[in-house]
Amino acid sequence: MRIPKKLINDPSKVAKEQLEGLIAANHGRIQAIGDKGAVCVNPLPSPQVAIVTGGGSGHEPMFAGYLGPGLATAAACGDIFAAPPPGVILDAAQAADQGKGVLFVYGNYAGDNMNFDIAAELADDEDIETQTIRIWDDVASAPLSKIKERRGVAGDLFVLKIAGAAAAQGKSLGQVTEITAHARDCTRSVGVALSAGSIPQTGKYNFELPDDELEYGMGLHGEPGVSREKMASADTVVEQLLDRIIEDLPFVAGDKVCLLINNLGSSTVMELLIANRKVHSYLESKNIEVHDTLIGSYCTSQEMAGYSISLLKLDDTLTPLYDAPCHSFALRK
Amino acid sequence: MRIPKKLINDPSKVAKEQLEGLIAANHGRIQAIGDKGAVCVNPLPSPQVAIVTGGGSGHEPMFAGYLGPGLATAAACGDIFAAPPPGVILDAAQAADQGKGVLFVYGNYAGDNMNFDIAAELADDEDIETQTIRIWDDVASAPLSKIKERRGVAGDLFVLKIAGAAAAQGKSLGQVTEITAHARDCTRSVGVALSAGSIPQTGKYNFELPDDELEYGMGLHGEPGVSREKMASADTVVEQLLDRIIEDLPFVAGDKVCLLINNLGSSTVMELLIANRKVHSYLESKNIEVHDTLIGSYCTSQEMAGYSISLLKLDDTLTPLYDAPCHSFALRK
Amino acid sequence: MINTAQTQALMLYVAKQVVASEPLLTEADLVIGDGDHGIGMERGFLAVIEMLEKEQLASVDKVFIKVGSTMMASMGGASGAIFGSFFRAGGKALKGTSDFDAKSLPVLIEAGLQSVMDRGGASPGDKTMIDAADMALQMSKTTSNESLESALSKVAEAAKQGVEATKSMIATTGKAKTLGERSLGHPDPGAITTAIIFKSMADFVKQGVAV
Amino acid sequence: MINTAQTQALMLYVAKQVVASEPLLTEADLVIGDGDHGIGMERGFLAVIEMLEKEQLASVDKVFIKVGSTMMASMGGASGAIFGSFFRAGGKALKGTSDFDAKSLPVLIEAGLQSVMDRGGASPGDKTMIDAADMALQMSKTTSNESLESALSKVAEAAKQGVEATKSMIATTGKAKTLGERSLGHPDPGAITTAIIFKSMADFVKQGVAV
Numbered sequence A, B: 001m002r003i004p005k006k007l008i009n010d011p012s013k014v015a016k017e018q019l020e021g022l023i024a025a026n027h028g029r030i031q032a033i034g035d036k037g038a039v040c041v042n043p044l045p046s047p048q049v050a051i052v053t054g055g056g057s058g059h060e061p062m063f064a065g066y067l068g069p070g071l072a073t074a075a076a077c078g079d080i081f082a083a084p085p086p087g088v089i090l091d092a093a094q095a096a097d098q099g100k101g102v103l104f105v106y107g108n109y110a111g112d113n114m115n116f117d118i119a120a121e122l123a124d125d126e127d128i129e130t131q132t133i134r135i136w137d138d139v140a141s142a143p144l145s146k147i148k149e150r151r152g153v154a155g156d157l158f159v160l161k162i163a164g165a166a167a168a169q170g171k172s173l174g175q176v177t178e179i180t181a182h183a184r185d186c187t188r189s190v191g192v193a194l195s196a197g198s199i200p201q202t203g204k205y206n207f208e209l210p211d212d213e214l215e216y217g218m219g220l221h222g223e224p225g226v227s228r229e230k231m232a233s234a235d236t237v238v239e240q241l242l243d244r245i246i247e248d249l250p251f252v253a254g255d256k257v258c259l260l261i262n263n264l265g266s267s268t269v270m271e272l273l274i275a276n277r278k279v280h281s282y283l284e285s286k287n288i289e290v291h292d293t294l295i296g297s298y299c300t301s302q303e304m305a306g307y308s309i310s311l312l313k314l315d316d317t318l319t320p321l322y323d324a325p326c327h328s329f330a331l332r333k
Numbered sequence C, D: 001m002i003n004t005a006q007t008q009a010l011m012l013y014v015a016k017q018v019v020a021s022e023p024l025l026t027e028a029d030l031v032i033g034d035g036d037h038g039i040g041m042e043r044g045f046l047a048v049i050e051m052l053e054k055e056q057l058a059s060v061d062k063v064f065i066k067v068g069s070t071m072m073a074s075m076g077g078a079s080g081a082i083f084g085s086f087f088r089a090g091g092k093a094l095k096g097t098s099d100f101d102a103k104s105l106p107v108l109i110e111a112g113l114q115s116v117m118d119r120g121g122a123s124p125g126d127k128t129m130i131d132a133a134d135m136a137l138q139m140s141k142t143t144s145n146e147s148l149e150s151a152l153s154k155v156a157e158a159a160k161q162g163v164e165a166t167k168s169m170i171a172t173t174g175k176a177k178t179l180g181e182r183s184l185g186h187p188d189p190g191a192i193t194t195a196i197i198f199k200s201m202a203d204f205v206k207q208g209v210a211v
């Protein structure tokens, strides 16, 4: 059996070291707050609502790769696939807060929810006002009737983009929260995996997929998806993924969307582009206009092979916010 | 034995389909010229020297991902790992030429050299003036005394960036050629591979590396490197790579450089960031200043695992050109 | 009955046992979760070990509170919040206690469990550590007049049955949720940890390191 | 001696044989190159087949020129330029020829080979198709007074020896270059293709499809 093969140093320090590498790549535009995984833009922008995100590491460049003007203000990074502890989240919130309040924006997982909630209580003790938006864009993870049980995946990026743009416009915490919730409600994602990622500390793959099978709806930590099926053509797979997304919101003729084809880890850029070809022709056939296309490693699951597709439905509120400039390690507009 | 697993359609059409996907991702900013692999920005910029690049496909987003204002004007894309035929290169040159001449900028491989040279002869028949800069940044592929036998790898990006910026400033073909040659001469790269990529049509890995070994100096098509060694820590590997690069130019104390840590395919973003951490501390220890850092999949070799490190030494000519804005699918500044 | 120092030694022993169980917990979380539970518990209890070896805590409640807050500060993940809350809340319910005995057990577990349910919104039957803790709680209530050794050995056994019970449950929370029916047959990792904690307590007391 | 139509049929046969050899050529290029040589030759000769099945060429030189330009336009890679140049230049040297015979052979090969060397800068001994073509050339010069069948069978044999010879050469050009000594023992893919081309020519003529 194949064993995971990675260029790392101490497996128990990968989360810390990748964050140091990210900070170095930002050339002073972000800085560590303490040494437990909190990181904040530097300098802070002119006073505005702080967007604080975070979650487990191992999904690079999510989350800390999206800090910067027009995007998130600070991030709390946990160990690989583990939500950050409340103290780290509080560090991030305290560094980012400018007296205008803090919006926590993160993926909807039991661990993140609990740790961010505890952090919100700690922040309250420090007289920092917080609001929370949990992202649940993964349509494969629960039926629409239980949308609040769905996981947050690559669609996080769209929601962060809108939140960051709204905050940069100087809107109030209440307004930013409302707009961010709206962006979340307009976002849908689903993924397909061909092979597993692995956590460096375990040195084991999180699951095994036979050579001739793929799994629809696989989660970002290797949580099982909705079905295992025989390998199929890219066009067939893309169609199945889009069918799921489209009917869920639903996205309908005349809609305008932003598209993200996200590498879960080790798919080739070639495969992502071949998928994009089909996504565009599919959406065109449904008379859905693609406003912008992002393709690449935006929210990964270590070396998992496969990709997710996310759509953000635009409207008059969201379009100018999406188009607003932003500058971060992993997203520039 | 493991077999390659990819989401594609017809294996013999991957090069064509990925290009269609890339064109769709550009939302009208680039267009196909004919249907054989030539692609050109749309519309053309105000009259300037055309930068025409290209090479085999399978390295996405290289080359066609770098078309746009401030970067390349057109690209000729061959089949996977195969230089484009002369006619396709001519298509690209004809579409891009605005009467100011065409600079061919591409990686130094026998196949590319011959096909671009034939294309230059064909262009001459059409009264299109051409110049050629071959990129040979891979220090592992030949000794310094035979630098013209070295391969072009991810450092192509730096050379294209400078060429595109010089052309955008309205410089003459002679000037752009000279500056581009200078950028090429200031660029050095070297890579390390952990596992092989595969060509979809063969369905086989291009080489096999034992679980506990890595290969220094591996080429972008799986050409063998300078040595196979036991797996080592990221810090050790980065140090070995940088030692090679640094002594070659050489890069010395007081130099200012741009850094590219390029994913050869399926390494995790985490590993790239961990490498970046060490690169920055290494360069700092040598008193070499890092002006900008690019990290990600810029020039891949299908699903090869591993990364390359490229450095561009800046000077008063190159710094403003590097810092000039550019807009393309895969690089924005 | 054990005193404060012995309780501190007990928790140090527990911490070491959980750390030693990392591979087993990792395996369990690889099957129905994301594979990090063992590493998270190891990280948390290594911090607990460091804390317990450095500090000398003033009372039984402080031992548990400090164990909980150390876990909460260092672990992250679902289990950092869950086990951190469990020990913190359980410790608070023992406020001022300087002897840990069979009577303390249901107090500790009940308050801890309540806090876990408040924090995470799960209940018995959801295939979590709650199922092991709840079985332990029920048993601890019936053994509160026995010796600590006897009570702990029965409570540990009950927690183990709780683990068994999770095998026939379908996960409705946490990373195993989306497995649906496929989670059947596999025990919950957090429940296993809970059982290991009580088993280690029982072993510590039984081995007479302190009774 | 064969006429123009037969020469066209000969090249169609050659094309089909090379296409059928794709797996073997792929294997060879996987060992010391980048694995695409078989696919490239297949792509080029499939285009040649399409062209030859559609058009009816006017003279022997036109057959080879058109084969060469079709390959050059469709293949890409080193071999597109190399084999394209070979047939184009070889054909041009046969200008006006309407019979292809043993005398045509050295003319075709010599001009083709010169063009390859001019284009790519390699020489005999560099472990390329040149080594097979050069052996073929030498033989063709000594057999130019024999029958086409006899000449081709000796030329094909010589090309095969050229392939053998590449095994003991160290590559100094192309993708195998960086292998250095590690390229020893392995034949050059392009040389194999060259030998297949001459072998197919010989077989076609021998099988009496046309003599």
Ligand SMILES: Nc1ncnc2c1ncn2[C@@H]1O[C@H](COP(=O)(O)OP(=O)(O)O)[C@@H](O)[C@H]1O
Pocket: A081, A082, A083, A110, A111, A112, C029, C033, C034, C035, C036, C037, C038, C040, C076, C077, C078, C079, C080, C082, C116, C120, C121, C122, C127, C128, C129, C130, C173, C174, C175, C188, C189, C190, C191
């Ligand atoms: N809402 C909850 N209530 C109680 N326990 C929970 C809850 N969610 C998860 N758990 C426990 O946490 C364990 C998983 O811990 P861990 O692997 O650290 O978390 P994560 O899901 O963040 O990776 C589960 O096995 C379960 O026992």
Ligand SMILES: Nc1ncnc2c1ncn2[C@@H]1O[C@H](COP(=O)(O)OP(=O)(O)O)[C@@H](O)[C@H]1O
Pocket: B081, B082, B083, B110, B111, B112, D029, D033, D034, D035, D036, D037, D038, D040, D076, D077, D078, D079, D080, D082, D116, D120, D121, D122, D127, D128, D129, D130, D173, D174, D175, D188, D189, D190, D191
């Ligand atoms: N400079 C050259 N002169 C003659 N033949 C060459 C030269 N370079 C490469 N070749 C031939 O091309 C073959 C490789 O073809 P192919 O795999 O299509 O090219 P690429 O190296 O572009 O992948 C080699 O086996 C060799 O015979």
Ligand SMILES: [Mg+2]
Pocket: A056, A080, A081, A082, A083, A111, A221, C034, C036, C037, C077, C078
């Ligand atoms: Mg986790």
Ligand SMILES: [Mg+2]
Pocket: B056, B080, B081, B082, B083, B111, B221, D034, D036, D037, D077, D078
């Ligand atoms: Mg090739």
Ligand SMILES: [Mg+2]
Pocket: C029, C033, C034, C035, C036, C037, C175
């Ligand atoms: Mg887990």
Ligand SMILES: [Mg+2]
Pocket: D029, D033, D034, D035, D036, D037, D175
């Ligand atoms: Mg080849």
